[in-house]
Amino acid sequence: MKKQSIAIDMDGVMADVEAHFINWYNKEYTENLSKEDIRGKSESKAFPVDGIIKKYANSARFFETAPVMDGAVEAIRRLQKNYEVYVVSAAMEFPISLTEKRNWLKANFPFISWKNIIFCGNKSIINTDFMIDDHPKNLDPFKGETLLFEAFHNLKVKNHSRAKNWKEVLDFFEI
Amino acid sequence: MKKQSIAIDMDGVMADVEAHFINWYNKEYTENLSKEDIRGKSESKAFPVDGIIKKYANSARFFETAPVMDGAVEAIRRLQKNYEVYVVSAAMEFPISLTEKRNWLKANFPFISWKNIIFCGNKSIINTDFMIDDHPKNLDPFKGETLLFEAFHNLKVKNHSRAKNWKEVLDFFEI
Numbered sequence: 001m002k003k004q005s006i007a008i009d010m011d012g013v014m015a016d017v018e019a020h021f022i023n024w025y026n027k028e029y030t031e032n033l034s035k036e037d038i039r040g041k042s043e044s045k046a047f048p049v050d051g052i053i054k055k056y057a058n059s060a061r062f063f064e065t066a067p068v069m070d071g072a073v074e075a076i077r078r079l080q081k082n083y084e085v086y087v088v089s090a091a092m093e094f095p096i097s098l099t100e101k102r103n104w105l106k107a108n109f110p111f112i113s114w115k116n117i118i119f120c121g122n123k124s125i126i127n128t129d130f131m132i133d134d135h136p137k138n139l140d141p142f143k144g145e146t147l148l149f150e151a152f153h154n155l156k157v158k159n160h161s162r163a164k165n166w167k168e169v170l171d172f173f174e175i
Numbered sequence: 176m177k178k179q180s181i182a183i184d185m186d187g188v189m190a191d192v193e194a195h196f197i198n199w200y201n202k203e204y205t206e207n208l209s210k211e212d213i214r215g216k217s218e219s220k221a222f223p224v225d226g227i228i229k230k231y232a233n234s235a236r237f238f239e240t241a242p243v244m245d246g247a248v249e250a251i252r253r254l255q256k257n258y259e260v261y262v263v264s265a266a267m268e269f270p271i272s273l274t275e276k277r278n279w280l281k282a283n284f285p286f287i288s289w290k291n292i293i294f295c296g297n298k299s300i301i302n303t304d305f306m307i308d309d310h311p312k313n314l315d316p317f318k319g320e321t322l323l324f325e326a327f328h329n330l331k332v333k334n335h336s337r338a339k340n341w342k343e344v345l346d347f348f349e350i
Contacts, residue, residue: 005300086300092289095281098273106270114267115296121289125180125261127302 003084005128010089012134013149015066024056038152057094064100068108071166078175091119178259180303185264187309188324190241199231213327232269239275243283246341266294
C-alpha cells in the first residue's frame, strides 16, 4: 500500500527560527528578549523595529545558521518509516534563502532526499495527506489533515489540531 | 469564479536548455551539433560524453544564461489572463540552480509573482488543473490534464496531448 504523505514546514517547525530571530535581535539592539517575553505576540509586536524580521530573513547566513528545532531530527526519522515525508518551505520570497535552506537540510537532515524537498511561494497547490505548519494561512486552504505547530504568534488559533513540540507531533501520528 | 491553474515546467519549456546544452557542448568539444542532429535521440545518445548533461546542469551560470524559449514570454502573459499560472521546476537536484533559476525568472518573466514559483524534487505532490512539461515522467502520474511540450528526447511519446511550440500551447488552451 502506498504510504500516506506529510508536508512539513521548515521555519518554526524543523528550524527554530524563533530562537534565531531573538538571538539576532538581541545582538543588534543589545536587548535581552526571551521566548517567554514574545509569547502570544504578533511578529511586529514581538520585534518592535519596522521590517526587522524581513531584514534578517533577507540576510546572508541567517537561514544557514538557524538551530534545529528540539526533537525534530529523531521525530522525522521515525515518521519516515510510516509516511512519505516532504519538506515544504515558503522560501521563494527570500531568494538568498534558497541555496542556504538546501544546504541546511543537507547538513541537518541528510536522510531526506532532494526528491522530497519543495520550495514554493504559497502552499496552495501542495497536495499531501497531512500538513504540519506554524502558520494558519498555509493550513486554512489545505484539503488534507492539518497540524498546527505551536509558535509565539499562533497561540490563539483554534481551528486546527495543535502540537506544542515534536513529541506531540509523534503523539498525533500515534508513533 | 476561481481561475483554473496551470503548472508550467522551466527547462525545455520556458527555457531553451536544448539549445543551451548544444552550445556548451559544441564549445567544449569543438563540435558542430545542431538541433536537427539530436532530434529523436535520448540525452545520452545526443551528447555522447558520460555525465556531461549533469556536469553542465551543475555548473555555475548555466541556468542563469539559458535562452528563453521562442514565444514563451508573450504566450505566458496571455495565459495569465485566463489561468492562474505556476512555474514548477525540478530544480532541487542541482542546488546551484536554485538562486540562478529564481534570478532568471525575475529577469525574463518579471510579471510572474514569487508566490507562483515552485522548485521541487519530483512533481508528484503538485496539484493544478493542467501541467505542461517536456518529460513524460512528470506528466504520467499527474491527475489533471497534461500537455507534452516537444523536445528532442520525447518524440515517440504518445500518451499525452502534444505541443510543438508555444503557439500550439495557446491553440490547446484556445487562446
